[in-house]
Amino acid sequence: MAQVNMPNPIPLLMVAVILLVSMSQTVAASDSFMDPQGPIAAIQKTHLLRATALIMVAVVPVLVLVPLIALRYRRRKNSSAAYRPEWDFSAKLEFLMWGVPVLIVALLSFYLWKATHRLDPYSTAFGEDPALRVQVVGLDWKWLFIYPDLGIASVGEFGIPTKRQVAMTLTTDTVMQSFMIPALAGQIYAMPGMTTQLHLVADAPEVMQGENTQYNGRGFTKQKFRTVAMHNDEFEVWVQKVRDNGIQLNPATYQTLAMRTDRDEVQAVLGTAKMPKDALYFTMEEDLFHSILHRYHGGEAVLVDQQPGTASFGLEAQK
Incomplete structure (x- = not known):
């Protein structure tokens, strides 16, 4: 019979251990509440x-x-275990x-x-300075962050100042979604036509991952974003950067953004050379957040072409 050479299990075991260690180090890089950043x-x-x-x-x-x-009480004879049938x-x-x-x-x-x-998500007990207001809209398959007091918005990148409370109001313009930044705050659900709140604070400058933890289709695994905590002066620079390099977020732009596409797909259409490769910047003047909410209260639907291959992304709003 031909001799079969079996692989040595020791190198395979070492490789498995190395992979597990590297994966655990990657996951623990400010992406878990076990490494808290707030x-x-x-x-x-x-x-x-x-x-x-x-x-x-x-x-x-x-x-x-x-x-x-x-x-002690095994079947075999054991003199040290007393037999007490009446106990x-x-x-x-x-x-x-x-x-x-x-x-x-x-x-x-x-x-x-x-x-x-x-840890009440509606609580404002963390910090005494006026909170930074942020409106969050869950889309398929991306998160839109609106800064109503600053006139800017972003996708794929969530910039916040350190040592300052961030008061978030959340909703979705699609199915129910679950917002979570593990290193800063717990998970909270958002639903279309309704709002919920979440307050958080970052202790020091750090880059953290945020995500949607509610399965919602093919782009679920890509619905993540980068949370960047910065010092106040760096945050002001970031806000100006968004203003200078962002495009106008108007109804037509939002229709493209609301398509059932992940961030990479919509980046290819709305992204510019001045923006990061993994983020979109916008400037805005209209109260988009409340327009989204009122549309559901008025019973008006949004028709979305699920095939993003057309030039217009095939998205039309029902007036």
Whole structure:
């Protein structure tokens, strides 16, 4: 018989370990609340660690005692384990078995109640300076960030100042979506025709990833954006950069933007040489955000051609 050379599993195992380590380092690069970049994510991390520690009080004894009990009272003869056929109750054991879980649930409920109120997405308790207002619109498959007080908007890049609260009002112009910047704040849903709020603060300059965590079609995996926290002076420079290099966000431009396309596809149509390769900049004068909301309240639909191959993107608004 011909000899078959089997591959050495050790190099394969080493490669797998290296890949796992590199992936974990990539994911942990300010893309998780385990590496918090703001006070809200820091509280979330503390809450998770505290809850895990309390649960381990019940889990660890079970993991330790189950094999010990199985070993002590095994079928084979064991003189150290007393045989007590008439024994059926122990007050101390009952108190321990029921008292510890009750105490754990009580402590978890207390800390959960505190964290729920402290991390209320509508809360404005973080920071004393006037908040930066940002209106967020979920599209297929991109996020539109509107700065109504600054007259600018962006897609693919969310610029915010550090040490200043950002008050976000969210909606969608399509299906329900889930907004999340893990390193700054928790997840919150947005629905068409309705608004919700989220407040966040960044402690230091950092680049973080934001995304949609609600599956909504073929472009779901690409519906991510870059959150850039900057010092106040750098943020002012960024705002001016958007004004100087952005295009007008009017109804016609928005129709193209609202197409069922991911950011790369719409970038090829609306992007210019002055914009980053992974972001779109806009200037605006109209109150686009409330126009989107009022359209749903008025019962008017938006017809979107799902084939982006035409020159006009085939999008028409129903008047």
